[in-house]
Amino acid sequence: xxxxxxxxxxxxxxxxxxxxxxxxxxxxxxxxxxxxxxxxxxxxxxxxxxxxxxxxxxxxxxxxxxxxxxxxxxxxxxxxxxxxxxxxxxxxxxxxxxxxxxxxxxxxxxxxxxxxxxxxxxxxxxxxxxxxxxxxxxxxxxxxxxxxxxxxxxxxxx
Numbered sequence: 001x002x003x004x005x006x007x008x009x010x011x012x013x014x015x016x017x018x019x020x021x022x023x024x025x026x027x028x029x030x031x032x033x034x035x036x037x038x039x040x041x042x043x044x045x046x047x048x049x050x051x052x053x054x055x056x057x058x059x060x061x062x063x064x065x066x067x068x069x070x071x072x073x074x075x076x077x078x079x080x081x082x083x084x085x086x087x088x089x090x091x092x093x094x095x096x097x098x099x100x101x102x103x104x105x106x107x108x109x110x111x112x113x114x115x116x117x118x119x120x121x122x123x124x125x126x127x128x129x130x131x132x133x134x135x136x137x138x139x140x141x142x143x144x145x146x147x148x149x150x151x152x153x154x155x156x157x158x
């Protein structure tokens with residue numbers, strides 16, 4: 001009788017100990033859909049986003065959340081004013097607006113500002129790569145790619 005009781009107690013202890021060991025294991029096996037990561041800028045900079053689209057607004061918000069100082073402008077007059085009064089590290093705008101951005105940047109005397117063009121498609125990207133070393137593509141690049149390009153630009157200035 002005592003053997004049965006001892007075996008029963010050992011059996012219950014074994015089951016309880018396996019369940020206790022398995023509790024923490026489930027914390028590490030959560031699916032991919034649960035993780036959410038906010039990208040942070042290791043080297044925050046001052047960024048001017050020039051654009052009229054909803055995508056430009058979303059990009060500006062995402063860059064601000066990552067730690068950059070961001071200003072969004074949607075017309076040429078505000079672009080000129082911001083470049084004259086502000087000291088921006090990077091200007092991001094559509095490649096189709098590159099002449100406006102370059103003229104505004106030259107008029108303000110801003111030599112240290114890096115222009116990061118955003119191409120709308122692969123054809124525009126190839127054309128932009130003839131003049132610029134870094135070109136973002138609107139439909140392909142994620143926020144982490146923009147952050148890498150900005151970080152690379154800031155790192156080259158220091």
